[in-house]
Amino acid sequence: MKFRFFLLASLILPVSVFNITDVDAQVLYEKKTLEAVRATEPPVIDGIIDEQVWQTSNIAGDFIQYSPYGGQPSKLDTEVRFLFDDEAVYIAAMMYDTSPDSIYRNLGQRDNDRDLNADFFYVDISTFNDGLNGETFKISASGVQSDMKARSSGERRDRRHGDSSWDAVWYSSVRINETGWVTEVKIPFSALRFPSNQVQTWGVNFWREIRRYREISSWNYVDREAGSTFNHLGEVSRLSDIVPPVRFSFTPYVSGYIEKYNGQEPDYTANGGVDIKYGINESFTLDATLIPDFGQVQSDDMVLNLTPYEVKYNERRPFFMEGTELFNRGDIFYSRRIGSMPRYHNNAADSLEDNEILSNNPQESSLINASKISGRTKSGLGIGFFNAITREMYAIITDTLTYGERHVTTGPLTNYNMLVLDQTLKNGSFVSLMNTNVWQPWDHNEKKYTANVSGAELKLQNASKLYSVSARATLSQKYNSGAENEFGHSYQLEGGKTGGKFRASYSLSALSDTYDPNDMGYLRRNNEFNNSVEFSYNTFQPFWKIYTTRNSISFNYSQLYCPRLYTGSSISLNSMTIFSNYWSLMIRSDYKPAGEDDYYEPRIPGRYYHRPEELMGFIKFDTDKSKRFYFNFSASFTKIFSEDEQFIYSFSAEPEVKLSSRAVAGVNVSYQKNVNDIGFVSSNMDDIFFGLRDNSTISSTLNLEYIFIADMYITFRMRHYWSRADYADDYFLLGNDGSLSSVIYEDDHDYNYNAFNIDMVYTWRFAPGSEMSLVWKNSIYADSEEIYYDFEDNIRHMFETGSTNSLSLKILYYLDWMYFQKRR
Structure with a gap:
């Protein structure tokens, strides 16, 4: 009875008492149109709208709230002007404000708009006006630029989602005056792709974010309850006689490294290469990197992995992050495969003979070059082609008696390709x-x-x-000359009511036991057949002391794909509330009433371990991130109903303080302990051994940031991760029925692991598209079969292991072919 009441209460929530009364509904949903005006001379981008040419332009105004009170007029007036010539489009926006001294204007890094405490103006542009694809150009009241590509998936997204790794070269200026703040923007045509039609109409929307009111408003109204924001663009018409320019730019770079491992002589290396961007035609662009250098990217957050699954690390290399939205189709591309550990890396150690040592065995494959071609035709057909080549890799083995060396090949030359065809349709x-x-x-x-x-x-x-329905099907094929070929497949179906306040959807996913996309993709595990249904109720208009809510309940039923055996079922409850003071609360609960038959933990096909009934609870709250002091806290507790009193608890705390409008300091500390965890330790023929262990993990990260000016900043990140697996004397033999029986076991599998990293980066964007970066890295990775229980003892052991220090300088300079054409 209590459960029924809780379920009913979580789904039937109060609806908003606010209705759209101030704006007529029919007028509200009408698509707005602004007639573009050709500039007789280009305006000066200085944040002052005083040129006569601006007076000839039409004005876009009457902004409507996207949030918090969707459909109501913005609290403050905004006027936007739009011009164009043969080279660029020009936008001037006057954001009126009755209290200019209250405009938020903190400084921050480029493209870090999510965490920047500032007012914003931004423009969405879809040159093909297809409702799916386009670019966003965003400028803060403090002059910080952000830009992003819209995701072409057609999925719902909130105002801040997109591919922010995409970077264009464009120009802006900001000024604050007695009536508010002003921005002028110049977007060269070289930053856009558009058709060569004599007269064009682009999809466009203008946005304003007033930070102190938490208000986001737009020129053309966008309904939060239905669709991507790019489904709700207005139009800018009469763009005439504009010709797609020659889009050809290249960015050469030089870099130098000094790297020193504890007690050894330093190594010196120098690199040089170039990134090329070429507009093949009005719609398609070639991006290529020759002899790339990614040595300055942020260090991976390494972890101790006791699971049977591969750890998935985030991509941080710019070339593989930027402009890759087409290649996300089908979820079969994981760019970290390119340049990853050589395929036969471990063979080098296995080939050692007497009196030999392994002198060098690279952890990563060297990338020779990479390129991608992407774009979209006038008919909405998107085409993407990706290619990368890594060189043959080898390890060096040294004879300790004769000092002779021999090479052992650890990875062949490898060619990676991807082709995508993506046709946009109505709606x-x-x-x-x-x-x-x-x-x-x-x-x-x-x-x-x-x-x-x-x-x-x-x-x-x-x-x-x-309402929507989606489907996906994939086929994996592996061809080994002289060996049996391997084929596998997967398919997914999903449909339901996916917009509005109340939503309901059903999904089916199947992955065959031979499906394997992991040569160029990432799949955690295959051989699954899942059915799930989800119901949710969301509120988008504020009521009482609540800004918005999201609530859902889902049911999942899982089986193996082959043979079709039951593996488990679960019920999940989720609730997220943002309050009127912009604090938020998230609650989640997962329940597995019959436990789970785990076919992956034993590491041998066909065998499984039966995990007992399990109940998990999670809570998280955040304070208002716009305030000087921000705090985030989360905690979870999982009860596993077994004879061994198994449970898991964790917590995480993240305080952050804005020391000034230029400086931010933050700390993230997390702790998790698995008490009486039971997991795989080894196998011998058909005998599979499990062990009882306590697994404790503590991770702490310090982040510091100081912004000198909008284009110059320094960041400091220090992370320490410590995890230990402390085995008791209780070991078990896994039975064919998934149960465990006690067994005498002599080996010791205790493990103590530390990862320590420092990434300190000074960045100066000294010209559009050009950058100088100075990076210091320090890294320590220490593992031991001896468990350290005392924090000081563990730290001392970690630093005794020795560290690697790296200091590097990289300079890249952006060159645009159009600049040289003008100077002729």
């Missing part, structure tokens, strides 16, 4: 085809190796964007 729908291909001229048996993954994806939604 933000789409259909896509995609293929990845990995080719190696030989493997460790000196045989050719090819891996293909091919797929198709479809999403259809109605005109109101409230």
Whole structure:
């Protein structure tokens, strides 16, 4: 009875008492149009709208709130002007404000708009006006630029989502005066892709964010309940006689490194290369990097992995992050595969003979070059092609008696390819085809190796964007010359009411036991057949002391794909509330009433471990991040109903303080302990051994940031991660029925692991698209079979291991072909 009451209360929430009364509903949903005016001379981008040419332009105004009170007029007036000439579009925006001294204007890093405490103006531009694809150019009241590409998935997204790794070269200036603040923006045509039609109409929307009111408003009204914001663009018409320019730029770089490992002589290296961007035609662009250098990217957050699954690390290399939205189709591309550990890295140690040592065995494959071609035709067909080549890798083995050296090949030359075709349809729908291909001229048996993954994806939604259905199917193929080929497949279906306050959806996913996209993709595990249903109720208009809420309940039923055996079921409850003071609260609970038959932990196909009934609770709250002091706290507790009194608890705390408008300091501390955890330790033939252990993990990260000016800043990040697996004397033999029986076991599997990293980065964007960066890195990775219980003892042991220090300088300079054309 209590559960029924809780379920009913979580789904039937009070609806907003606010209705759209100030704006007529029919007028509200009408698409606005602004007629563009050709500039007789380009305005000066100085933040002062005093040129006569601006007076000839039309004005876009009457902004409507996106949030908090969707559909009501903005609290403050905004006027936007739009001009164009043969070179660029020009935008001037006057953000009126009755209290200019209250305008938020903190400084921050470029593209870090999510964490920047400032007012904003931004413009969405979809040159093909298809409701799916486009770019956003965003400027803060403090002059910090951000830009992003819209995701072409057609999925719902909030105002801040997009591919922020995309960087364009554009110009802006900001001034605050007695009536508010002003921005002028110049977006060169070289930053955009558009058709060569004589007269064009672009999809455009203008946005304003007033930080102190938490208000986001737009020129063309956007309904938060239905669809991506790019489904609700207004239009700028009569863009005439504009010709797509020659889009050709190149960014050469030089870099130098000094790297020193504890007690050894320093190594000195110098690098040089170039990034190239070429507009093949009005719609397609070639991006290429030759002899790239990614040595300055942030260090990975390494962890102790006791699971049977591969750890997935985030991509941080700029080339593989920027402009890759098309390549996300089908979820079959994981860019970290390119340049990853050589395929036969471990063979080097296995080949050691008497009196030999392993002198050098690279952890990463060297990238020779990478390129991508992407764009979209006038008919809405998106085409993307990606290619990368890594060189043959080898390890160096030294004879300790004769000092002779020999090489052991650890990885073949590898060619990576991906092709995507993506057709946009009405109402933000789409259909896509995609293929990845990995080719190696030989493997460790000196045989050719090819891996293909091919797929198709479809999403259809109605005109109101409230109902949708989606489907995906993929086929993996591995061809080994002289060996048996391996084929596998997967498919997914999902549909329901996916917009509005109340939503309901059903999904089915199947992955065959031979499906393997991991040569160029990432799949945590295969051999699954899942059915799930979800119901949710959301509120978008403020009521009482609540700004917005999201609530859902979902049910999941899981089986193996082959043989079709039951593995588990679960119920999940989620609730998230943002209050009127912009604090937020999130609550989640997961329950597995029958436990789970885990076919992956034993590490041997066909065997499983039966995990007992499990109940998890999670809570998280955040304070208002715009305030000088911000605090985030979360905690969870999992009860596992077994005879061994198993449970898991964790907490995380993240205080952050804005020391000034230029400086921010923050700390993140987390702790998790798995008490009486039971997991795999080893196997011998058909005997699989499990052990009882306590696994404790503590992680702490210090982040410091200081902004000198909008284009110059320094960041400092220090992370320490400590995890230990402390085994008791209780070991078990896994039975064929998934149960465990006690066994005498002699080996010791205690493990103590530390990872310590410092990343300190000074960045100066000294010209548009050009940058100088000075980076200091320090890293320590220490593991031991001896468990340290005392924090000081552990730290002392970690620093005794020795560290690697790296100091590097990199300078890249942006050169645009149009600049040289003008000077002729």
